[in-house]
Amino acid sequence: MTRILTEHFDTEPELHEIDVYRRLGGYAGLSKALGMSRAEVVAEVVKSNLRGLGGAGFPTGGKWQTVPGEDKVPGPRYVVANADESEPGCFKDRVLITRAPHQLLEGVLIAAHAIGAKETFIFIRGEYQNQYDVLARAIAQADAAGFTAHASIALMRGAGAYISGLDTALLETMEGKKAWPRQPPPFPTVSGLMGRPTVVNNVETLSMLPSIMVKGGEWFAKIGSPKNGGTVVFSVSGHVEQPGIYEVPMGSKLRDVLTLAGGVRGGRKLKCVIPGGTSMPPLLEKDLDIALDFDAIRAAGTFLGAGGMIVLDETADAVEVAHNIERFLAHESCGQCTPCREGSFWSEEILERMLEGKGEGEDVRNLARIGENITGKVICALGDTVGMVTRAYISKFPEDFNKRVATDGS
Amino acid sequence: MKTKAPVRSPFTPEQEKELLSWTTKYPYKNMGLIEALRCVQAWQRQVSEPAAAYVAELFDLPLNHVWGVATFFPTFTQWKTGKHRVGLCHGLSCSLAGSSRMEACLSKTLGVPEKTATSDGTFSWETMECLGACEQGPALQVNDRLQGRATQALIEELARDLK
């Protein structure tokens, strides 16, 4: 199976060193890009069908095209690499940074050229201190080799809030404020960091750019499925034999990824697979042949998200799973919107009561009702998730929920 | 005439210098605030109100802005953490891997409940949300550095070796 980002991971233990990365063709994509006009670079990325791998799947070239030209909006514009990775189940950015920091830096520098940014930032979650050190060292190497002549790269750390990973909340965090998501429009490409045009892209998305520059957008598009170019790196954890990251072409089958990870642990039966991180509704055994790309998976009622695949075997209990996820969301809700703040709190409370054996007759219905009252009434996708998660687990595993509520007729 | 008393510094001269450096590190002053507060948390193992007031003055921000930030982000605490702040993930993957058993092990081995520093100030422990190491669950970190899969042996080793 074609691998792009992780191609050399098994054979090159020193890939994080700039000399090794260059020996394998590293930074050739940047020099090619710098020899092209900005418009040509953007056109190549549009042609590649690269989609944002931070969760939303927005076409990367299309996003860049919405940055206003310097004739319309003169002055600084920025590129921000989103390395906040905090969605439960996702760890691919951590591995990509640890093993191939220069691949990310080269991508950031290509994006900077494409939109005319002279300053770029990598915003990394504070808990990735090891990766922060790897990047600091790699940036020093890139500076010394002269690759940052057209644009500087600065590091910045977060402070433990999941919501900081959402692009507009990330910008607020960078500006030294509480991570309260903004209500777009305007979108960051028009008004981002300190009101300046800003492109926020995920680590994995940016890491794809060097290969797209070297081999061309058409090559990249051909590897994937329609409108979903290239590959995607899944983080696989939970009840599998070999948890880890697995890179597969867009449109691969869920079954293929499960097989790469050695299958369900101990030969047990599969209960469900969360495909993109805990915010995404789970898929069942019968869904194993659906194609994993942003569009095909929507048809199955869930999302590719950031590829954080959690496998649950028959021993898992849907109420425990839903409780764990709602507890997370209640903790991470920024609190701006009442339906999200209160809805996540009460969902956690009700699920907790059910776990303690104190479930009441109306609990399952109330959980679903809370969910219905959030979607569409809040600023960001975290709130939508609060309702989506409980409703998905209730509808797929009603028996787990019903056995937790009193059935004595009282 | 009374003048406003200057905020008394709760920091050493070297620490003041480092905090000041964060006001000029990025294109806009306020962009250094989170990093400055991270320094405060690392040095004092909490962000207290006097410390926040000093930082507020340094960044020309109202105290309520800085206090709002200091109380929003989980990295900043209003209780004093241990010198080695141990974080145990209780996210879904880690929970499937037995993270709650390791909570019990931490409180027994370190001898303190969650979010309470040991009497000598060496350790504190707390549960945390997904640490981005779900393939090594239950993930354990110390001061933002991943240690790997939490086991009784690893926890006992850390308690012995980190002093």
Ligand SMILES: Cc1cc2nc3c(=O)[nH]c(=O)nc-3n(C[C@H](O)[C@H](O)[C@H](O)COP(=O)(O)O)c2cc1C
């Ligand atoms: C609650 C929430 C958390 C998010 N966390 C992250 C994150 O940690 N990393 C990331 O790259 N994108 C995250 N995103 C998506 C970003 O908002 C944004 O779409 C992405 O960084 C854009 O980059 P891309 O187009 O390359 O995917 C999150 C979105 C939401 C709604």
Ligand code: SF4
């Ligand atoms: S939906 Fe939730 S997390 Fe998002 S802005 Fe509203 S309160 Fe904050």
Ligand code: FES
């Ligand atoms: S769920 Fe524990 S590290 Fe991700």
